Amino acid sequence: MSESFGSRLGRAIAERSHLCVGIDPHPGLLAGWGLPDDADGLRRFGTVMLEAAVDRAAAIKPQVALYERHGSAGFAALEELLARARELGVLSVADAKRGDIGSTMAGYGSAWLSDDSPLRSDSVTVSPYLGVGALAPAFDLARETGRGLFVLALTSNPDGARVQHAGGADSAAKRIVEDVAAANLAAGGSGLGYAGLVVGATVGGDAQRLGIDLAAGAPPLLTPGYGAQGATGEDLRRDLGHVWDQVLVPASRSLAANGPDGVVAAVTAAAGDLG
Amino acid sequence: MSESFGSRLGRAIAERSHLCVGIDPHPGLLAGWGLPDDADGLRRFGTVMLEAAVDRAAAIKPQVALYERHGSAGFAALEELLARARELGVLSVADAKRGDIGSTMAGYGSAWLSDDSPLRSDSVTVSPYLGVGALAPAFDLARETGRGLFVLALTSNPDGARVQHAGGADSAAKRIVEDVAAANLAAGGSGLGYAGLVVGATVGGDAQRLGIDLAAGAPPLLTPGYGAQGATGEDLRRDLGHVWDQVLVPASRSLAANGPDGVVAAVTAAAGDLG
Numbered sequence: 001m002s003e004s005f006g007s008r009l010g011r012a013i014a015e016r017s018h019l020c021v022g023i024d025p026h027p028g029l030l031a032g033w034g035l036p037d038d039a040d041g042l043r044r045f046g047t048v049m050l051e052a053a054v055d056r057a058a059a060i061k062p063q064v065a066l067y068e069r070h071g072s073a074g075f076a077a078l079e080e081l082l083a084r085a086r087e088l089g090v091l092s093v094a095d096a097k098r099g100d101i102g103s104t105m106a107g108y109g110s111a112w113l114s115d116d117s118p119l120r121s122d123s124v125t126v127s128p129y130l131g132v133g134a135l136a137p138a139f140d141l142a143r144e145t146g147r148g149l150f151v152l153a154l155t156s157n158p159d160g161a162r163v164q165h166a167g168g169a170d171s172a173a174k175r176i177v178e179d180v181a182a183a184n185l186a187a188g189g190s191g192l193g194y195a196g197l198v199v200g201a202t203v204g205g206d207a208q209r210l211g212i213d214l215a216a217g218a219p220p221l222l223t224p225g226y227g228a229q230g231a232t233g234e235d236l237r238r239d240l241g242h243v244w245d246q247v248l249v250p251a252s253r254s255l256a257a258n259g260p261d262g263v264v265a266a267v268t269a270a271a272g273d274l275g
Numbered sequence: 276m277s278e279s280f281g282s283r284l285g286r287a288i289a290e291r292s293h294l295c296v297g298i299d300p301h302p303g304l305l306a307g308w309g310l311p312d313d314a315d316g317l318r319r320f321g322t323v324m325l326e327a328a329v330d331r332a333a334a335i336k337p338q339v340a341l342y343e344r345h346g347s348a349g350f351a352a353l354e355e356l357l358a359r360a361r362e363l364g365v366l367s368v369a370d371a372k373r374g375d376i377g378s379t380m381a382g383y384g385s386a387w388l389s390d391d392s393p394l395r396s397d398s399v400t401v402s403p404y405l406g407v408g409a410l411a412p413a414f415d416l417a418r419e420t421g422r423g424l425f426v427l428a429l430t431s432n433p434d435g436a437r438v439q440h441a442g443g444a445d446s447a448a449k450r451i452v453e454d455v456a457a458a459n460l461a462a463g464g465s466g467l468g469y470a471g472l473v474v475g476a477t478v479g480g481d482a483q484r485l486g487i488d489l490a491a492g493a494p495p496l497l498t499p500g501y502g503a504q505g506a507t508g509e510d511l512r513r514d515l516g517h518v519w520d521q522v523l524v525p526a527s528r529s530l531a532a533n534g535p536d537g538v539v540a541a542v543t544a545a546a547g548d549l550g
Contacts (some may be wrong), residue, residue: 026378065375065382071393072350079346099402100340100372101432103301107340118346127374129404129427131434152404157376159406162450167441175437 002146005123006184006192009148009220012058012091013248017271020093020222021053022252023081024063029256039073042066046081049256050090052263056271059091059122061222061250079118092121093222093248097152099127101134109138113147123148125198125222129163132179139183139195148194150222153177154207156200165210174212177219184217192246193219201225201249204239214243221246226274227254233273249274277421280398281459281467284423284495287333287366288523292546295368295497296328297527298356299338304531314348317341321356324531325365327538331546334366334397336497336525354393367396368497368523372427374402376409384413388422398423400473400497404438407454414458414470423469425497426455429482431475440485449487452494459492467521468494476500476524479514489518496521501549502529508548524549 025045027037035041046062053060062081067074085092098108111117112124123142126135126149135151142149154164154173164173177197184193199207199214201223207214214221223240225231226249233249240247251270258266300320302312310316321337328335337356342349360367373383386392387399398417401410401424410426417424429439429448439448452472459468474482474489476498482489489496498515500506501524508524515522526545533541 024379026382063379063382065373065379065386068386068394069382069392071354071386072347073393075347075350097373097375097402098340099374099404101430101434104299104338104340107301107338107344111340111343111346117344118348119343127372127402127404129374129402129435129438130430130432131437131439133434133437134432155376155405157405157409159376159408160404162406162408162454163404163447164406166445166447166450167443170441172438172441172447175441179437 004146004189005142005148005194006189006220008122008146009058009091009248010192016056016058018247018249018274019057019267019271020059020061020248020250021049021057021255021267022061022063022250023049024252024256025066029253033260039070039077042070042074042077043080046077047084048260048263050081050085050088052267053090054088056267058248059093060085061093061095064094064096075119082119082121092123093150094119094121094124097125097127099130099135101130105135106137109141113138113141113145115145123150123196125150125152127152128176132176142194143187148196148220150196150198150220151176151180153197154199154203154212156202156225169211171210174210177212177214180219181217184219191218193217196220196222198222198224201231201236202239218246220248222248222250224250227251227270228257279421279464280417280423280469281464281493281495283397283421284333284366284523285467291331291333293522293524293549294332294542294546295334295336295523295525296324296332296530296542297336297338297525298324299527299531300341304528308535314345314352317345317349317352318355321352322359323535323538325356325360325363327542328365329363331542333523334368335360336368336370339369339371350394357394357396367398368425369394369396369399372400372402374405374410376405380410381412384416388413388416388420390420398425398471400425400427402427403451407451417469418462423471423495425471425473425495426451428452428472429474429478429487431477431500444486446485449485452487452489455494456492459494466493468492471495471497473497473499476506476511477514493521495523497523497525499525502526502545503532
């Protein structure tokens, strides 16, 4: 039986920082780095970002959409990045937001969470519009292989509330958080759970208003919104201080915008801010 | 300006049938066909399924998860399938259920809906948990390039209701259907819209109870549940008769289970049932 993802992530946070280095090869960032927007550019961008993360960040988070733009060649570059992260002992969160049902969901689980997949990652983000229960094949595989998931729950983008807050006191988001808590409690163990949540860095108020308990089952919390998107380390500690041990803070553009020569300093500063 | 996806799909349905041939290379089906579960097996499975669809089905629907299992090699097989479908004049629905926000969503749009992507498809399925508004970059690109989308809305899997029905009379699903209708109405034109919905073949009763109007804006309706999952052509015409012109009926396992030598006959029969 492998060590659980929650245990591995908790140790990485304690030893390094709460920072998760997002690897988001947007066309504009590649151009700013003087790199071509092709598989070779993705590869070179990813290598620099990954090396900056070693010993400073708890994990990396490649944005799969930006690799997918280049089809199979983009996925080959992503496979190489994930393999190199494994060699360097850096945990990975494949930001893929996959979601389906039944044997199709098992296919996504197999792609990202099985021991023999070329895309295997330590964890993957998933989308629960078909119900958290529908994601069970990926939950089961993650638990078995010592990997993890982050389920989209409560985000801060302006369009998100229309779906996530539907139902008010019995909202879609609340149901999802409860289902993820139940999965972690059923798995037992202490420390962080293997099943995490994606919750915006600034949604603390929404969570309270919607009666959502982010501590139940100790899900790791991936909290976009830091850095380029406006939230500071202080904001995060204020809104999420009561669950701070669970928090993994992605930053991407605010790091990469410093260019290939400035990214190590930027990662070092962010890791200090999120120590 | 390209002909719209709704116009192209409406003609394909009228000329051929309401059938959409799902191409789902599950491990078990590949084994049943005597094919290896690798990129070569995916390629051979897809070729037979695609050729059976020509002149009989309105579209094909490859299940991306089952290609993704094999990483970049799987995506290369999918690229070849999509290219061959374009050559043969068969419309494609990439069943990817992608969903994100902002420039990341633009990345997914670029992957599946731009003229120069190796994965370009006539349409792609998307997931709205971050809000239909968050999918705007893909909506915009689809409209510009004469392509389409199918937004997950109301599904029949047992776990789906927990999220989709949250809110009752003002449910998450209802809000999504309204947002998609508004997008089609804003685009103008007659006939089918470019923005479709995924609604289970058997959800007619739920739609009525939740006050959901599937006709508004004439979204194409991708309706899983036919064949192996239990719904008959008669069921579909009864529950969705009032929007029958909008309906595109996927079938996959019930066709492929007949083996490579039986699939043409099975597609012919299903196309007759869904004429």
